[in-house]
Amino acid sequence: MSASAVLSVAVQTEDFALEDAFRRLRQAAPGAGAEVAFVGLVRDQAGSVASLTLEHYPGMSERSMLAVCERAAKRWPLLAVEAIHRVGTLGPGDQIVLVLVSSAHRHAAFAGAQYIMDAFKSEVVFWKLEDRDGEKVWIEAAPSDHQALTAWEETSGEGAP
Amino acid sequence: MSASAVLSVAVQTEDFALEDAFRRLRQAAPGAGAEVAFVGLVRDQAGSVASLTLEHYPGMSERSMLAVCERAAKRWPLLAVEAIHRVGTLGPGDQIVLVLVSSAHRHAAFAGAQYIMDAFKSEVVFWKLEDRDGEKVWIEAAPSDHQALTAWEETSGEGAP
Amino acid sequence: MLEVRFFARLREALGQERLSLPLEAPELTVEELLCALDAEIPGARAQLTAPGIRLAVNQAFIEDDALVLKPGDEIAFLPPVTGG
Amino acid sequence: MLEVRFFARLREALGQERLSLPLEAPELTVEELLCALDAEIPGARAQLTAPGIRLAVNQAFIEDDALVLKPGDEIAFLPPVTGG
Numbered sequence: 001m002s003a004s005a006v007l008s009v010a011v012q013t014e015d016f017a018l019e020d021a022f023r024r025l026r027q028a029a030p031g032a033g034a035e036v037a038f039v040g041l042v043r044d045q046a047g048s049v050a051s052l053t054l055e056h057y058p059g060m061s062e063r064s065m066l067a068v069c070e071r072a073a074k075r076w077p078l079l080a081v082e083a084i085h086r087v088g089t090l091g092p093g094d095q096i097v098l099v100l101v102s103s104a105h106r107h108a109a110f111a112g113a114q115y116i117m118d119a120f121k122s123e124v125v126f127w128k129l130e131d132r133d134g135e136k137v138w139i140e141a142a143p144s145d146h147q148a149l150t151a152w153e154e155t156s157g158e159g160a161p
Numbered sequence: 162m163s164a165s166a167v168l169s170v171a172v173q174t175e176d177f178a179l180e181d182a183f184r185r186l187r188q189a190a191p192g193a194g195a196e197v198a199f200v201g202l203v204r205d206q207a208g209s210v211a212s213l214t215l216e217h218y219p220g221m222s223e224r225s226m227l228a229v230c231e232r233a234a235k236r237w238p239l240l241a242v243e244a245i246h247r248v249g250t251l252g253p254g255d256q257i258v259l260v261l262v263s264s265a266h267r268h269a270a271f272a273g274a275q276y277i278m279d280a281f282k283s284e285v286v287f288w289k290l291e292d293r294d295g296e297k298v299w300i301e302a303a304p305s306d307h308q309a310l311t312a313w314e315e316t317s318g319e320g321a322p
Numbered sequence: 323m324l325e326v327r328f329f330a331r332l333r334e335a336l337g338q339e340r341l342s343l344p345l346e347a348p349e350l351t352v353e354e355l356l357c358a359l360d361a362e363i364p365g366a367r368a369q370l371t372a373p374g375i376r377l378a379v380n381q382a383f384i385e386d387d388a389l390v391l392k393p394g395d396e397i398a399f400l401p402p403v404t405g406g
Numbered sequence: 407m408l409e410v411r412f413f414a415r416l417r418e419a420l421g422q423e424r425l426s427l428p429l430e431a432p433e434l435t436v437e438e439l440l441c442a443l444d445a446e447i448p449g450a451r452a453q454l455t456a457p458g459i460r461l462a463v464n465q466a467f468i469e470d471d472a473l474v475l476k477p478g479d480e481i482a483f484l485p486p487v488t489g490g
Contacts, residue, residue, distance in 0.1 A: 018179050019180040031205055033201065034201055036199050036200075036274075037197065039183070039197075040194065041194055041195070042194075043194035043265065057482060057484070063465055104204065106201065110271070127413060127485065139488045140458065140485065218327070218329060218381070220381050221382075224381055224382075286400055287403060288330035288401065288403055289404065290330070299331045299401070301402045301403065
């Protein structure tokens with residue numbers, strides 16, 4: 001649909017300035033009527049997280065991000081996409097991720113941005129190490145749930161955990 | 162659901178700076194995990210539009226915008242909304258409208274921003290005067306369609322336009 | 323008094339943006355208002371009852387033709403807009 | 407040679423981030439690789455086959471256990487992540 005969309009992805013430790021990102025997006029593809037930006041921030045959940053350290057697989061993360069953006073640009077008539085994900089150590093309130101999309105039409109811009117962000121969450125690998133009052137914890141998809149399920153399978157018929 | 166969302170709406174002739182808008186949003190309601198921004202721009206359709214002049218009903222437009230934002234904040238757990246609509250004379254590429262929404266969760270932020278923008282388009286009244294190579298034209302929802310329909314009703318049974 | 327406001331194409335067609343109308347009766351129907359405006363600005367009725375024109379009273383849309391206006395009310399005639 | 411990489415929790419558990427493994431045969435199965443790694447780093451096999459660990463070869467996810475590795479390949483062991 002729009003093989004000509006201008007796609008830019010980056011993984012970086014530095015923070016990003018929103019005004020600059022919008023300017024680059026407009027320079028990359030002038031003439032847009034609609035832009036949608038998503039910004040993800042480190043949440044401070046009741047003050048328990050002192051810091052968050054993100055690790056990635058350099059090369060693979062950028063490649064996955066680009067593949068996601070390409071799929072979005074095939075599905076909706078996007079003009080340009082700029083995606084930035086930060087790695088390294090971040091504190092509460094810090095910006096983590098930016099997805100910025102432009103299109104002639106607002107519904108395409110909204111759909112494209114939301115699709116990209118959803119796909120980033122499920123396909124692009126970023127490991128998170130949380131510092132909770134000095135204790136460092138790797139955040140993984142509830143391993144306890146997985147173990148509970150495995151335990152049920154192993155003991156099936158015996159009245160379980 | 163979130164009677165405590167901080168809502169800010171403005172109609173102004175001045176341009177808006179995106180970095181400033183995000184900063185105000187964060188000051189209004191700290192602790193968000195997700196922000197979604199929509200920016201609408203004057204499209205340059207094959208160079209035919211030299212300028213666009215927007216007129217509004219001062220007081221009524223702000224009131225309608227606020228009502229829309231209040232409905233969105235009841236429906237999704239939004240933390241803050243900042244909406245700015247420009248009036249006056251704008252050229253191709255100029256920013257017309259900003260809808261900026263924050264929430265703890267990204268799906269709420271996306272849904273809230275899209276709902277607000279859709280509702281602005283259908284409920285808030287802004288008249289547009291286009292300057293097409295010197296000819297000034299008020300842009301109205303295709304009056305010819307409406308006349309065509311009326312004509313059909315008036316002449317029904319006679320074999321029509 | 324009744325405050326009457328015209329916007330955009332109507333403002334241009336009628337040659338004015340707003341107008342204060344003395345209210346002799348304690349109430350006025352929209353029909354009576356249209357007559358009064360047409361007396362004030364010849365041709366106003368046709369413009370103000372054209373397809374797509376909406377009314378707002380005190381800055382809220384009014385769909386009801388049986389509406390009754392009271393002293394101090396602000397009534398506005400709003401030409402159609404695009405969904406853009 | 408085969409490039410092997412470990413990330414996050416695995417990197418910490420195994421005490422290293424990457425390792426180059428000489429490839430004697432022209433091909434290597436994942437099972438053979440696990441044996442070689444366990445010989446190199448005692449306890450590695452248990453860590454690398456724990457639930458949720460995924461493999462990437464040349465920076466693309468691989469679901470196929472019958473995979474055969476060739477000289478120059480980069481294989482990475484990726485611990486689970488949250489959807490965030």
